[in-house]
Structures are given as C-alpha cells and as structure tokens.
Amino acid sequence: MIHKIFPVGPLQCNCSVLGDEQTHEAMVIDPGDQVEGILDILRREGLALKQIVITHAHIDHVGGAMKLKAATGAPILMNQNDDALLKMLDVQATWVGMKPPGVVKVDEAVHTGSMLKIGRISSNVIHTPGHTEGSICVYFPEQKKLIAGDTLFAGSIGRTDLPGGSTEKIMRSLHTQVLALPDDTEVVPGHGPTTTIGEERETNPFLQK
Numbered sequence: 253m254i255h256k257i258f259p260v261g262p263l264q265c266n267c268s269v270l271g272d273e274q275t276h277e278a279m280v281i282d283p284g285d286q287v288e289g290i291l292d293i294l295r296r297e298g299l300a301l302k303q304i305v306i307t308h309a310h311i312d313h314v315g316g317a318m319k320l321k322a323a324t325g326a327p328i329l330m331n332q333n334d335d336a337l338l339k340m341l342d343v344q345a346t347w348v349g350m351k352p353p354g355v356v357k358v359d360e361a362v363h364t365g366s367m368l369k370i371g372r373i374s375s376n377v378i379h380t381p382g383h384t385e386g387s388i389c390v391y392f393p394e395q396k397k398l399i400a401g402d403t404l405f406a407g408s409i410g411r412t413d414l415p416g417g418s419t420e421k422i423m424r425s426l427h428t429q430v431l432a433l434p435d436d437t438e439v440v441p442g443h444g445p446t447t448t449i450g451e452e453r454e455t456n457p458f459l460q461k
C-alpha cells in the first residue's frame with residue numbers, strides 16, 4: 253500500500269494519501285488545506301482518487317475537501333454526527349484564522365461497520381465520539397494501521413473543550429474501541445508524529461487507569 257503523510261495548513265493536519273499500487277486507486281483522508289500539494293502527490297504516484305474521507309468536521313481536517321472533490325470527482329465521506337459542526341465552518345475559520353472554505357457537502361455517511369475499499373485494500377470505519385460527536389478512526393487491519401484523526405496522539409489525546417466535545421465519550425472510545433486494537437498497530441494521528449497502540453497503552457499519561 254502506498255501511504256504518504258502530508259501535513260497541511262497552519263495547524264499541520266496530517267493528511268493521508270493511501271493507494272493500491274496495483275489498481276492505482278486511492279483514498280485521501282483529511283484534506284484540510286493545500287489541495288494543490290495533495291493533487292501533486294496523486295499525480296506523482298499515478299493514483300486515481302476514489303474517496304475523500306473526513307475523520308471529523310474541524311476546518312483543519314475538512315477545509316480542502318470541496319476543492320479536492322471538484323478536481324477529482326471523488327465523493328466525500330463523513331460521519332453524520334458531525335453535520336452540525338460542518339455547518340459552522342465559518343465560525344471555525346475565525347477560531348483558527350483560516351479562510352472560510354464555503355459549504356462542504358457530504359456524499360456518503362459512514363459509521364462503525366462501514367467498509368471502505370480502494371483496489372484490494374480494505375479498511376473499517378470506527379466511530380469514536382469524544383473530540384467531536386462524529387469523530388471516526390479508519391483502521392486497515394491487513395496493514396496494521398490506524399488513521400486516528402484527533403482522537404489519539406503520540407503522548408496525548410484529542411481536546412474535548414470545543415463544541416461537541418466530551419471527555420467521558422473520548423475516554424470510552426479510547427478504552428473500548430482504540431485500545432482494543434493490537435499493540436503493533438501503527439497509529440497516524442491527526443497532528444504530530446506517528447506512534448503505535450502498544451506505545452500509547454504503555455506510556456500515554458491520559459490512558460493510564
């Protein structure tokens with residue numbers, strides 16, 4: 253599997269470009285900004301974009317989705333519990349000093365049990381509310397990889413003090429869903445360096461019982 257991690261925008265959201273090197277089908281997760289750069293990666297790798305997946309409706313993760321869709325025709329997938337947040341992108345833009353991206357329209361709602369396929373590569377959506385109501389992680393079981401959005405970071409967890417956030421829910425999501433994955437699962441957080449489930453289980457101060 254091709255996997256390029258490209259930090260985008262002022263908040264350096266980790267945008268993932270994932271592709272099947274045989275069928276050349278690709279998925280982009282969290283195209284928050286710098287769509288030209290994302291398109292460059294797709295072109296350079298010879299990939300055809302099939303899906304745009306949003307881990308949650310914060311502007312730094314979803315800001316470039318419509319531009320990327322316009323350039324590729326790929327549908328936008330997101331959990332419907334973040335619909336309300338998605339309607340507040342103008343307000344969010346003032347929080348972080350980004351340009352409002354305009355209206356973002358979701359083409360397909362995804363939830364726990366949704367299976368995403370690009371070529372021969374399958375991944376599962378795991379609904380992990382807490383950072384936002386509609387936060388999801390995307391898990392690639394064969395590749396032992398988790399795209400965690402802002403639910404889990406190396407040494408930290410997602411903030412829960414923004415509208416729609418819940419400390420109780422993020423702790424439940426982390427303990428019942430995320431930490432249920434094998435220790436050798438590579439974790440690609442929404443910001444910052446990659447880690448593993450085992451490393452976070454051992455050392456993340458927010459996950460100690």
Ligand SMILES: [Zn+2]
Nearest residue numbers: 308310383402
């Ligand atoms: Zn966020």
